Amino acid sequence: MRKQKSFKGETNSFGKLYLVPTPIGNLEDMTFRSVKTLHDVALIASEDTRNTQKLLNHFEIKTKQISLHEHNVKERIPELITYLEEGTSIAQVSDAGMPSISDPGHELVLAAIEAEIAVVALPGASAGITALIASGITPQPFTFYGFLPRKKGEQLSELEKLAKHRETLIFYESPYRVAKTLETMLTHFEPTRLVTVCRELTKIHEEYLRGSLSEVLEYCQETPLKGECCLIVEGFSGEAVLEVAVDLNLSLKEQVILLMENEKLTSKEAIKKVAKRQGLKKQEVYLEYHEENVVSDN
Structure with missing residues (x-):
């Protein structure tokens, strides 16, 4: 067992790893604390430096960036841990929302914890929770699943396991696959089960599609969707x-x-x-x- 004191009472001279959420569409959702943290750290580890640079420019943040994504995570982590051990504080961000939630970041967190470096998470935007509370479907308990497997056989297997879960289910999905995913859900989920498809959250074209699984599927088959999507699915009621x-x-x-x-x-x-x-x-x-x-x- 280990105890972390994030601020008061810390004993080492290491830097801190800050996990900083970024807006999922609306830049006004950036918190004061997040902006200040990105200003104050010596380095920002970004999923996509070009995307994050737009955010930094908007808030006039001059902090240097370094890339950290799924293709370079193994090589980059030792370098970042060295910086942290030398006293350099780092902010880690994904392209949108919370780091580690369907985005890179978890491996760096594990490495920092192993090195006894303080990991400090900042609260902020999260698409799944944002969609959940406005969906009209029971908000708790819930299970956040994220993206289902793309291969149909693997997807069917996962949905079969989830079919009898009584808690509300949260999925992320590409707009190009929403209709197909809803169709696959019908294999194991009741057609009367409530579903809310949330599209383009926090943006000008934000939209909620609320109805039964069969109703929402019919709409999505007739009207192709655009933009980032989140699916909130009612749990099994019996x-x-x-x-x-x-x-x-x-x-x-x-x-x-x-x-x-x-x-x-x-x-x-x-x-x-x-x-x-x-x-x-x-x-x-x-x-x-x-x-x-x-x-x-x-």
């Missing part, structure tokens, strides 16, 4: 299983068994859920379930 059970005119006992098998519930939990869905007392469902069991046992 209601779809009961709707199917009612449509099939299953008995109360069969409904209980269906819930136990599909949602891995105990008989007590399933009985309670069936009773609520059918507007019955739990005792009525309990008696039918257990009476039928007694008859079948004899």
Whole structure:
């Protein structure tokens, strides 16, 4: 175990690694603290120095940059750690939003922690959380997934694992693949599940598409999207299983068994859920379930 004191009580002379979020579209979302930090550090490690330079020019920041991206991370990290150990403080930024969230940065954080260098994260813009709170879908609990695999087989495998998750799901996706991804989701997700596609967050063309999975898919198939997209998907509620059970005119006992098998519930939990869905007392469902069991046992 190690304890980090970021500011007061620090004992070494190392520099600090600052993780600085940058705007996801609107430059006015840059915080005062982030601007000051980029001014004050000796070096900025940027995912794309050309992109970050536009931000620096806007805020009249003259700090020197060094590139840090997925293609040079292994060679660059030892160099950056040396700077930090020599007392040079570094700010690490990605092209937009939080470093390490679907962007480079995590490897540098691990290396700094291993070298007992203080890692200081600044709060700021994050597309996933921004989209979540305006989506209209239950904001907590949630699971941030990021980008799904591009290969359909791998994507199907991941969606199958996520299909029974009850928490809200957050995905990032290219506008060119949104419709295809929603179509693939239908393989394992109920068509009635709520989905919000958030496009061009914080920019002038910001747009929210809210509806059921099938409705949003139909729209996206007819109207190709542009710009960065974030998908907020409602978690599994189990209601779809009961709707199917009612449509099939299953008995109360069969409904209980269906819930136990599909949602891995105990008989007590399933009985309670069936009773609520059918507007019955739990005792009525309990008696039918257990009476039928007694008859079948004899």
